[in-house]
Amino acid sequence: MAEILMNTKDLSIHFGAHKAVDGVSINIEKGLFTTVLGPNGAGKTTIFNLISGLYKPTRGKVLFRGEDITKLSPIERINLGLARSFQLTNVFPTLTAYENIRLAVQAHSKIGCKLFMNFNRYIKINDKSKKILEEVLLYDKKDFIVATLSHGEQRKLELGMVLALEPEILLLDEPTAGMAIEEVPTMLDILKNTKEKGTTILLIEHKMDMVKQLSDKLIVIVNGKLLAQGDREEVANNPEVMKAYLGGGMTDGTPS
Amino acid sequence: MTGLFYNLIEMIIKRRKVYKNLSISIGGLIFFTTLLLFVTILPHVSGFSTKVLYSRIFILAVYGMSYDILRGYTGFINLGHAIFFGSGAYIVGIFLTHFGNNLTVLALAILTVLIYSSLAALIMGKIVFKGGGVIAAAMVTMALGEIVRNVAERWREVTMGADGLPFRVPDMFRDRIMIYYYAFLFLIIMTLALRQFILSPTGRVLLAIRENEQRAIFLGFDTKKYKMIALQVAGLSAGLAGAMFALLNRFANTDLLTVQQTLNALLMTLVGGTGTLYGAIVGSAFISLTQDTLLDLRAVHPIFDRWLLFFGSIYVLVVLFMPSGFVGLYNSKMAKLQVRLVQRKK
Numbered sequence: 001m002a003e004i005l006m007n008t009k010d011l012s013i014h015f016g017a018h019k020a021v022d023g024v025s026i027n028i029e030k031g032l033f034t035t036v037l038g039p040n041g042a043g044k045t046t047i048f049n050l051i052s053g054l055y056k057p058t059r060g061k062v063l064f065r066g067e068d069i070t071k072l073s074p075i076e077r078i079n080l081g082l083a084r085s086f087q088l089t090n091v092f093p094t095l096t097a098y099e100n101i102r103l104a105v106q107a108h109s110k111i112g113c114k115l116f117m118n119f120n121r122y123i124k125i126n127d128k129s130k131k132i133l134e135e136v137l138l139y140d141k142k143d144f145i146v147a148t149l150s151h152g153e154q155r156k157l158e159l160g161m162v163l164a165l166e167p168e169i170l171l172l173d174e175p176t177a178g179m180a181i182e183e184v185p186t187m188l189d190i191l192k193n194t195k196e197k198g199t200t201i202l203l204i205e206h207k208m209d210m211v212k213q214l215s216d217k218l219i220v221i222v223n224g225k226l227l228a229q230g231d232r233e234e235v236a237n238n239p240e241v242m243k244a245y246l247g248g249g250m251t252d253g254t255p256s
Numbered sequence: 257m258t259g260l261f262y263n264l265i266e267m268i269i270k271r272r273k274v275y276k277n278l279s280i281s282i283g284g285l286i287f288f289t290t291l292l293l294f295v296t297i298l299p300h301v302s303g304f305s306t307k308v309l310y311s312r313i314f315i316l317a318v319y320g321m322s323y324d325i326l327r328g329y330t331g332f333i334n335l336g337h338a339i340f341f342g343s344g345a346y347i348v349g350i351f352l353t354h355f356g357n358n359l360t361v362l363a364l365a366i367l368t369v370l371i372y373s374s375l376a377a378l379i380m381g382k383i384v385f386k387g388g389g390v391i392a393a394a395m396v397t398m399a400l401g402e403i404v405r406n407v408a409e410r411w412r413e414v415t416m417g418a419d420g421l422p423f424r425v426p427d428m429f430r431d432r433i434m435i436y437y438y439a440f441l442f443l444i445i446m447t448l449a450l451r452q453f454i455l456s457p458t459g460r461v462l463l464a465i466r467e468n469e470q471r472a473i474f475l476g477f478d479t480k481k482y483k484m485i486a487l488q489v490a491g492l493s494a495g496l497a498g499a500m501f502a503l504l505n506r507f508a509n510t511d512l513l514t515v516q517q518t519l520n521a522l523l524m525t526l527v528g529g530t531g532t533l534y535g536a537i538v539g540s541a542f543i544s545l546t547q548d549t550l551l552d553l554r555a556v557h558p559i560f561d562r563w564l565l566f567f568g569s570i571y572v573l574v575v576l577f578m579p580s581g582f583v584g585l586y587n588s589k590m591a592k593l594q595v596r597l598v599q600r601k602k
Contacts, residue, residue: 052474074473074474075473075476075477075478078474078475078476079476083474084474086471086474090468090470090471090474091468091471092463092464092467092468092471093467093468094467095463095464095467099460099463102460103460103461103464103472103475104475106457106460106461107475107476107477108476111457122457125457161471161475165475165476
């Protein structure tokens with residue numbers, strides 16, 4: 001078994017009487033691609049919010065490399081190497097694509113609060129920004145205002161921003177949601193390349209074809225509770241999973 | 257005809273590429289040379305009131321730009337911004353009245369203005385950036401402004417209260433032509449410094465905070481720290497503008513500390529264009545010149561005794577028809593032209 005990079009213990013958050021996430025304990029192994037599956041409203045995004053520090057849990061712990069990070073702020077968690085994207089595209093809409101990426105590179109470079117030096121003089125940051133724009137296939141659109149880009153391009157841009165942080169673990173919330181069909185494969189390629197570089201990826205998704213291609217591990221969440229976790233085949237063929245989430249009959253990874 | 261126009265613009269844009277490092281286009285060069293000539297010759301051919309009017313435009317422009325750093329770049333509405341401006345004026349006045357009228361005292365006064373503004377910004381930031389949103393911040397800063405105004409009004413031994421504080425200035429600031437040039441120099445230096453600030457990595461983070469603070473946090477930026485830096489820069493600039501204003505008017509009163517004074521800065525940036533920096537300069541000129549013209553018109557017809565009525569209407573019209581202000585409108589027109597040129601080439 002590979003080294004566990006991050007795990008949660010009995011993670012729970014209650015909004016009033018509603019138990020959005022209830023006693024979820026999951027393990028994410030280093031270097032692997034783990035997918036969180038579950039129907040709408042199952043609490044997948046809430047788990048992400050708890051892991052990334054946007055919400056404080058009612059009960060339970062988040063551990064990163066075995067250390068308790070439950071009380072750390074989002075910024076401190078990012079400095080540890082934990083980056084996330086959002087379900088709704090979350091970028092800087094009136095800046096150019098290039099500036100969006102450059103801000104992310106700047107955040108990672110730890111150059112501090114430089115006050116009176118023109119940004120164009122930071123050659124390393126500018127070069128790296130261009131490289132990342134090439135990686136996410138947006139270089140020819142670098143001077144476009146982000147609000148004028150298509151939804152798929154904005155998603156790629158956001159992924160580029162998260163990649164610029166060079167995280168140890170990447171939390172991606174439905175990165176292909178709302179994308180045009182023809183854009184999905186390029187997104188998957190980018191994810192594949194990222195995985196091959198050794199980044200641990202935790203992804204929320206409900207598209208089965210995606211899971212089949214890329215995932216090593218599956219985690220299934222239903223009604224805020226953990227239903228199953230483990231290797232892809234093992235979980236996909238788990239009768240309980242088939243019954244609860246897919247309504248039965250999933251042999252080749254696609255619902256029949 | 258339009259074709260000719262497009263060719264002209266295309267030429268300018270091409271030239272712009274040649275001079276990219278200087279970021280000067282031919283049109284811009286002509287414009288700025290004319291402006292510079294006008295500004296240089298003006299004090300020698302105009303009367304007392306015009307000189308003072310233009311000096312005031314220059315100084316208030318810096319005050320407006322300092323406000324734009326907060327509202328236009330960081331997205332933080334500060335209704336107590338007059339604290340910095342008014343206190344800067346008062347500190348210079350108090351020093352020159354109580355410690356002697358010479359340049360050493362003035363230098364000490366400026367130093368005090370800087371320290372005071374920095375501390376005031378620190379205290380204001382500590383309270384406001386605790387959270388609570390834009391409206392809460394606006395209310396809290398307004399209350400802070402009122403506190404400072406009240407202190408100035410009640411502390412009669414030092415500030416002369418509501419009567420205002422008249423004072424003498426060192427000799428080098430007595431000549432109206434000289435102070436006009438100082439004010440102009442002050443504007444140029446502050447514009448360059450603030451421009452450099454917003455083009456720096458820190459300035460870019462401020463834009464990110466205005467656009468989407470949550471994303472900025474999730475990139476790992478300590479947004480509170482950056483907002484504090486913005487408040488410091490804005491506070492120091494406004495404090496210096498206040499000090500210059502006092503040297504120009506040789507007078508400080510509680511009007512400089514009122515919410516109205518803060519709103520002046522807000523209106524300057526609104527009319528000129530928020531988040532453009534130069535907008536504040538245009539806004540300052542527009543407001544002061546309109547005000548001056550309307551006041552002059554009182555001699556023409558008694559209805560202009562109610563000049564504020566017209567002044568208000570002009571504001572409403574500007575905000576209604578140019579929501580992005582003069583500079584904002586210019587920028588978007590230029591961007592559209594550029595897009596059309598690219599399409600024409602295809």
